[in-house]
Amino acid sequence: MTYIQTDTYRIRSAELDANGRLSVPALMNMMQESANRNALDYSIGIADLAQHSFGWMLMRLRISLYQYPLYGQSIRITTYPTAVDKYFIYRDFNIMTEDGTQLADASSTWLTFSMERRTMVPLPEFIRQITLPTNINPQLKLLPKPDFLPPDGEPAKSIDVGWFDIDQNQHTNNVAYVQWLLETVNDTTLQMKQLSELDVFFRTESHWHDRLQIRSRPESSESWLHGIRHATTGKDVLLARSRWRGSF
Amino acid sequence: MTYIQTDTYRIRSAELDANGRLSVPALMNMMQESANRNALDYSIGIADLAQHSFGWMLMRLRISLYQYPLYGQSIRITTYPTAVDKYFIYRDFNIMTEDGTQLADASSTWLTFSMERRTMVPLPEFIRQITLPTNINPQLKLLPKPDFLPPDGEPAKSIDVGWFDIDQNQHTNNVAYVQWLLETVNDTTLQMKQLSELDVFFRTESHWHDRLQIRSRPESSESWLHGIRHATTGKDVLLARSRWRGSF
Numbered sequence: 001m002t003y004i005q006t007d008t009y010r011i012r013s014a015e016l017d018a019n020g021r022l023s024v025p026a027l028m029n030m031m032q033e034s035a036n037r038n039a040l041d042y043s044i045g046i047a048d049l050a051q052h053s054f055g056w057m058l059m060r061l062r063i064s065l066y067q068y069p070l071y072g073q074s075i076r077i078t079t080y081p082t083a084v085d086k087y088f089i090y091r092d093f094n095i096m097t098e099d100g101t102q103l104a105d106a107s108s109t110w111l112t113f114s115m116e117r118r119t120m121v122p123l124p125e126f127i128r129q130i131t132l133p134t135n136i137n138p139q140l141k142l143l144p145k146p147d148f149l150p151p152d153g154e155p156a157k158s159i160d161v162g163w164f165d166i167d168q169n170q171h172t173n174n175v176a177y178v179q180w181l182l183e184t185v186n187d188t189t190l191q192m193k194q195l196s197e198l199d200v201f202f203r204t205e206s207h208w209h210d211r212l213q214i215r216s217r218p219e220s221s222e223s224w225l226h227g228i229r230h231a232t233t234g235k236d237v238l239l240a241r242s243r244w245r246g247s248f
Numbered sequence: 249m250t251y252i253q254t255d256t257y258r259i260r261s262a263e264l265d266a267n268g269r270l271s272v273p274a275l276m277n278m279m280q281e282s283a284n285r286n287a288l289d290y291s292i293g294i295a296d297l298a299q300h301s302f303g304w305m306l307m308r309l310r311i312s313l314y315q316y317p318l319y320g321q322s323i324r325i326t327t328y329p330t331a332v333d334k335y336f337i338y339r340d341f342n343i344m345t346e347d348g349t350q351l352a353d354a355s356s357t358w359l360t361f362s363m364e365r366r367t368m369v370p371l372p373e374f375i376r377q378i379t380l381p382t383n384i385n386p387q388l389k390l391l392p393k394p395d396f397l398p399p400d401g402e403p404a405k406s407i408d409v410g411w412f413d414i415d416q417n418q419h420t421n422n423v424a425y426v427q428w429l430l431e432t433v434n435d436t437t438l439q440m441k442q443l444s445e446l447d448v449f450f451r452t453e454s455h456w457h458d459r460l461q462i463r464s465r466p467e468s469s470e471s472w473l474h475g476i477r478h479a480t481t482g483k484d485v486l487l488a489r490s491r492w493r494g495s496f
Contacts, residue, residue, distance in 0.1 A: 013284050014277035014423065018414045018456070025412060029262035036261050160405075162431045163438045164273060166266045175262065183410045190411045208266070 002133040004080045005038035008098065011073050021068035022075075024195055025179045028063075031093050031106065032175070034077045038091075042081070042130050046169070053115040054124060058174055059088070060142045062199040063106040074098050081130065082138035086122050087111055092139050107139040146201050148219070150227025150239045155213035156184035158231060161206055172206045177238055181226040184216040189224075189244055197243040203236045212237060250381040252328045253286035256346065259321050269316035270323075272443055273427045276311075279341050279354065280423065282325045286339075290329070290378050294417070301363040302372060306422055307336070308390045310447040311354040322346050329378065330386035334370050335359055340387050355387040394449050396467070398475025398487045403461035404432035406479060409454055420454045425486055429474040432464040437472075437492055445491040451484045460485060 007030070015026035039045045039056075049055055069075050076096050083090040088109050095104040114121045157180070165176040178200065183190075206212060211231035219225045219241065226240040255278070263274035287293045287304075297303055317323050324344050331338040336357050343352040362369045405428070413424040426448065431438075454460060459479035467473045467489065474488040 012281040033260040
């Protein structure tokens with residue numbers, strides 16, 4: 001069986017940013033929810049993997065944002081796996097208004113880790129053998145490595161991972177990271193511009209009470225580079241690039 | 249016309265805490281959404297008030313929590329105004345499973361402030377004259393003052409209000425405060441207990457980049473007192489009491 005997941009979400013007030021548009025962390029939460037439901041249909045959900053002592057890890061996520069919906073509007077998220085190879089499974093997302101106007105799209109790369117060894121492992125056979133949907137137009141596979149270095153120097157902010165930042169696997173959730181890194185661009189960008197693209201490379205997990213350092217620096221007039229690092233070990237937790245366009 | 253708002257929300261993975269139960273901040277976001285929709289029906293929504301240069305301010309919210317739903321379950325939130333007097337309007341909430349099992353209930357007290365004078369004003373006439381539902385069983389009106397003092401001493405945490413913590417009125421949103429104060433109880437409470445009651449008194453607004461100090465101290469074996477204060481002015485932003493019960 002092949003499964004394509006489609007969900008409709010009506011934008012709630014808590015999902016808006018201070019400019020009254022759907023916030024990117026809120027959109028990512030919806031995308032994660034639809035991905036979850038699709039994985040459940042394929043019997044490769046978090047609980048299915050946990051039974052075999054495996055866990056999912058998002059390795060890369062790239063989102064392009066074209067238009068932002070407002071309060072009360074409904075958006076339709078479609079997601080499905082597009083390819084499976086030895087180590088990685090690829091998943092695309094399409095985000096549209098109910099009448100079919102494109103709002104955003106995204107592609108992502110996932111790997112499995114062994115809970116015992118805490119390291120990446122080849123995708124287990126029950127994941128490799130899923131049947132992919134055929135009537136789709138997949139995005140290009142994302143490369144595993146960024147073409148940029150993380151910013152260095154004084155961190156813009158230090159964060160202690162809080163109780164509400166961690167998920168049921170006791171890892172910091174991906175959306176919390178994105179919220180922290182977006183908040184460290186300058187005020188004018190947040191107030192006057194729209195995020196048009198976000199490309200995130202996840203490197204290491206982090207946990208409750210970990211202290212993380214967030215670094216952000218402008219790369220050009222319309223893009224920023226971001227890095228999140230463990231304060232004590234110096235390990236990279238993630239690297240990211242954000243692109244912004246003038247909106248007002 | 250009278251309006252009673254009822255909405256069904258299916259619990260998403262991002263709405264769970266690390267124990268896999270609906271998180272209280274996520275529940276508060278849903279309650280806020282249903283309250284919003286009810287206010288829109290009554291033509292006393294945020295935009296209706298803004299037209300007259302008024303704003304809503306939540307003064308007190310008390311929630312009692314009996315059972316926590318899990319991933320994928322649906323909850324039904326019902327909310328309506330219960331009373332209006334010179335300064336305050338009262339709103340109740342009922343949170344149930346789809347088959348009618350009580351999960352939580354809440355009552356709340358709201359006031360209006362003048363955007364120009366930044367102070368509380370008597371409720372404008374168009375709010376005072378709304379028709380209340382009659383077939384309801386309202387909770388007791390909450391008193392405006394707490395019967396406890398905020399904790400003093402070294403703050404458990406200092407927070408800089410971030411971009412995603414503020415709402416369209418450029419005020420810190422109520423749910424952000426609650427998340428911060430709950431995170432400062434001790435680890436065992438978060439991991440091993442369930443919040444059974446939360447009673448919050450909101451005092452002053454705060455804004456983007458404000459530094460806030462969060463203080464929490466145990467009041468008894470099952471309750472904590474909390475205070476959030478502006479770091480620079482020393483003004484109380486809120487006071488709260490939380491009650492917890494053993495759950496495992």
